[in-house]
Amino acid sequence: MSKGALSIVPAGVITGDDVRKLFEYAKENKFAIPAINVTSSSVVNSCLEAARDINSPIILQVSQGGAAFFAGKGLANGKQEASIAGAVAAGHFIRSVAKSYGIPVVLHSDHCAKKLLPWFDGMLEADEAYFKEHGEPLFSSHMLDLSEESKEDNIKECEHYFARMAKMNQWLEMEIGITGGEEDGVDNTGVDNNSLYTQPEDIWDVYSALSKISPNFSIAAGFGNVHGVYKPGNVRLRPELLGKHQEYTAKQISKDGSKPLFLVFHGGSGSTKEEIATAVTNGVVKMNVDTDTQWAYLTGVRDFVLNKKDYIMSQVGNPEGADKPNKKYYDPRVWVREGEKTLVERVKEACRDLGNDNRN
Ligand SMILES: O=C(CO)COP(=O)(O)O
Ligand SMILES: O=C[C@H](O)COP(=O)(O)O
Numbered sequence: 001m002s003k004g005a006l007s008i009v010p011a012g013v014i015t016g017d018d019v020r021k022l023f024e025y026a027k028e029n030k031f032a033i034p035a036i037n038v039t040s041s042s043v044v045n046s047c048l049e050a051a052r053d054i055n056s057p058i059i060l061q062v063s064q065g066g067a068a069f070f071a072g073k074g075l076a077n078g079k080q081e082a083s084i085a086g087a088v089a090a091g092h093f094i095r096s097v098a099k100s101y102g103i104p105v106v107l108h109s110d111h112c113a114k115k116l117l118p119w120f121d122g123m124l125e126a127d128e129a130y131f132k133e134h135g136e137p138l139f140s141s142h143m144l145d146l147s148e149e150s151k152e153d154n155i156k157e158c159e160h161y162f163a164r165m166a167k168m169n170q171w172l173e174m175e176i177g178i179t180g181g182e183e184d185g186v187d188n189t190g191v192d193n194n195s196l197y198t199q200p201e202d203i204w205d206v207y208s209a210l211s212k213i214s215p216n217f218s219i220a221a222g223f224g225n226v227h228g229v230y231k232p233g234n235v236r237l238r239p240e241l242l243g244k245h246q247e248y249t250a251k252q253i254s255k256d257g258s259k260p261l262f263l264v265f266h267g268g269s270g271s272t273k274e275e276i277a278t279a280v281t282n283g284v285v286k287m288n289v290d291t292d293t294q295w296a297y298l299t300g301v302r303d304f305v306l307n308k309k310d311y312i313m314s315q316v317g318n319p320e321g322a323d324k325p326n327k328k329y330y331d332p333r334v335w336v337r338e339g340e341k342t343l344v345e346r347v348k349e350a351c352r353d354l355g356n357d358n359r360n
């Protein structure tokens, strides 16, 4: 009897070899796991609910800005203190509820450019403290995004951090080739089109350097990816290029026909089902979705507010009577929940697009 993803790794936040086992299983069985950007406990719970409902693992990630939001926009963040506190808070919150949903969860942090390294350092300190106490890091994995730097500097800095992370058996995601559009304080809307498509030789340079440290890493290679959703035709995704990267690296390590790389698909929002399927066939194990889930969260709230407009203009008095209280409409557990419901459905859709359903 074949064993599904839910039986090969435990429920709750997974770390170390369990993360690799899950990604290996996904690659072998040609599915990928969506990574949703979370900014609050409400967004976290919705993602966990969706994954639980379709019996599949999920990846939850905080961006630098999302982490600061998690801690509170009222906090100063000049030295990344709010982003560090928020990431740690999100990590602890997710750890304390994830098990109750009965599914494996990969706890991850998103793009970290050079100027944001103090955020990375703060998260690693929290991981190391957690490791001392529990024998595993707080986060399953982190992303380092030094794709704006020279290839040499990018790889060198990744090696440096990865050696430190490997002591905790922690997973590293790195980026080579640039994701277009916008990400945390970095505006890549004007980058040269060629930098959006990573070359196989560059991937091999990354693979050969990092594989000497640990097998627990993935590569976000550019295949035309752009953050955000634009009018059709603006983005030219070429997920078939990822197959070439697998072939090239496989040849270098004399394992022709194998798929040695764990690849990450950034800018998942707005992609077609075909683009997603091609990416997964070529060894993508993680696809990031943010813009489409932001949109989905809004739609439920928007429709509620528009439909119940006459019930939310005053605390007392609605079309049913001038003395009727409206508490049942303005309680955030009512209107925020409507956003959660539409978000749950969008997360389920991302899971299905990637073949990440009924994995028990
Ligand atoms: O890549 C992403 C986060 O790193 C998400 O991209 P989208 O917002 O385009 O889905
Ligand atoms: O990098 C892309 C993610 O969508 C993060 O977005 P954000 O920086 O707006 O939180």
Ligand SMILES: [Zn+2]
Pocket: 111, 145, 147, 175, 178, 179, 183
């Ligand atoms: Zn980037």
Ligand SMILES: [Zn+2]
Pocket: 111, 179, 183, 227, 266, 267, 288
């Ligand atoms: Zn991204």
